[in-house]
Amino acid sequence: MSKELKIILLALAGIFVIIQFIPANKPANKPSDYDFFESNMVPADIELMIRTSCFDCHSQEVKYPWYAHIAPSSWLVARDIRHGRHHLDFSKWNDLDKRKKLDALDEISDEVKHGDMPMPIYTIIHTDAKLTQEQRNKLIDWADDLAEKVFEE
Amino acid sequence: MILPVALMALVISGFSYQNQDNKFPANPSDNLVIPDNVNEILDNKCFGCHNVDAKSDKAKEKLLLDQLTTLSKAKIVAKLDDIHEVVEKGEMPPEKFLEKFPDKALTDEEATILKNWAKSASDELMGE
Numbered sequence: 001m002s003k004e005l006k007i008i009l010l011a012l013a014g015i016f017v018i019i020q021f022i023p024a025n026k027p028a029n030k031p032s033d034y035d036f037f038e039s040n041m042v043p044a045d046i047e048l049m050i051r052t053s054c055f056d057c058h059s060q061e062v063k064y065p066w067y068a069h070i071a072p073s074s075w076l077v078a079r080d081i082r083h084g085r086h087h088l089d090f091s092k093w094n095d096l097d098k099r100k101k102l103d104a105l106d107e108i109s110d111e112v113k114h115g116d117m118p119m120p121i122y123t124i125i126h127t128d129a130k131l132t133q134e135q136r137n138k139l140i141d142w143a144d145d146l147a148e149k150v151f152e153e
Numbered sequence: 154m155i156l157p158v159a160l161m162a163l164v165i166s167g168f169s170y171q172n173q174d175n176k177f178p179a180n181p182s183d184n185l186v187i188p189d190n191v192n193e194i195l196d197n198k199c200f201g202c203h204n205v206d207a208k209s210d211k212a213k214e215k216l217l218l219d220q221l222t223t224l225s226k227a228k229i230v231a232k233l234d235d236i237h238e239v240v241e242k243g244e245m246p247p248e249k250f251l252e253k254f255p256d257k258a259l260t261d262e263e264a265t266i267l268k269n270w271a272k273s274a275s276d277e278l279m280g281e
Contacts, residue, residue, distance in 0.1 A: 099234065102227050102230050102234075103231045105227070105231070106227075106231030109228075110214060110215070113214075144227075144228070148225060148227050151230070
């Protein structure tokens with residue numbers, strides 16, 4: 001190994017160690033008694049889809065993977081969860097007023113329809129979170145149905 | 154070779170935008186009737202991108218004005234809230250688009266008309 005390469009590798013290793021001290025500020029899970037699925041009578045197959053494909057960013061039941069504890073991937077994970085929860089947090093669904101629920105359900109329907117959610121970068125690693133077209137259609141129909149119910153409430 | 158082709162594409166895309174058929178206004182439905190003054194603004198400033206035949210997938214995914222009145226009441230409320238929000242925040246029409254077509258910017262008066270309509274129509278549907 002040439003001297004230059006050794007220096008570069010050592011420098012990279014040094015940077016890697018140093019960035020571990022920059023906190024990612026991973027959002028904590030704040031569990032509550034509210035159960036989105038029970039409260040909205042969500043069918044089991046839909047519940048499984050939402051838990052598998054959405055909950056790691058859109059709930060207070062995030063399961064952190066090992067790389068969520070190592071910089072720089074920890075920063076990306078923390079950012080995605082913060083953004084995800086900001087847009088929609090199933091665990092805090094009950095805090096939304098009727099209008100916000102309709103907005104969220106419309107968003108769910110559209111994002112799933114157009115393949116924007118789950119995010120393609122997420123399903124590369126979490127292959128089980130990938131949705132087939134049939135699953136997408138089911139999820140869209142469910143969201144649209146729930147929107148009708150919320151509207152009529 | 155690439156430059157002239159790119160220029161040509163730009164010219165054609167600009168041309169096709171200007172040449173878009175005017176299919177708006179959408180049919181009024183029981184769920185939503187769009188007043189003429191609002192229709193005019195939507196037609197002039199928004200419809201070019203937010204219609205089924207438009208080129209921008211992103212714009213089409215977010216809102217199709219030619220189908221707005223055909224949606225369920227629940228969805229119309231959500232779309233109206235979105236319209237209110239993006240106009241309020243000045244996010245639409247997008248800045249990049251306005252660089253090319255500055256005449257598509259909403260005047261203050263138009264923005265106010267749009268926002269008031271979106272809010273009142275949404276409130277009415279919600280029974281508020």
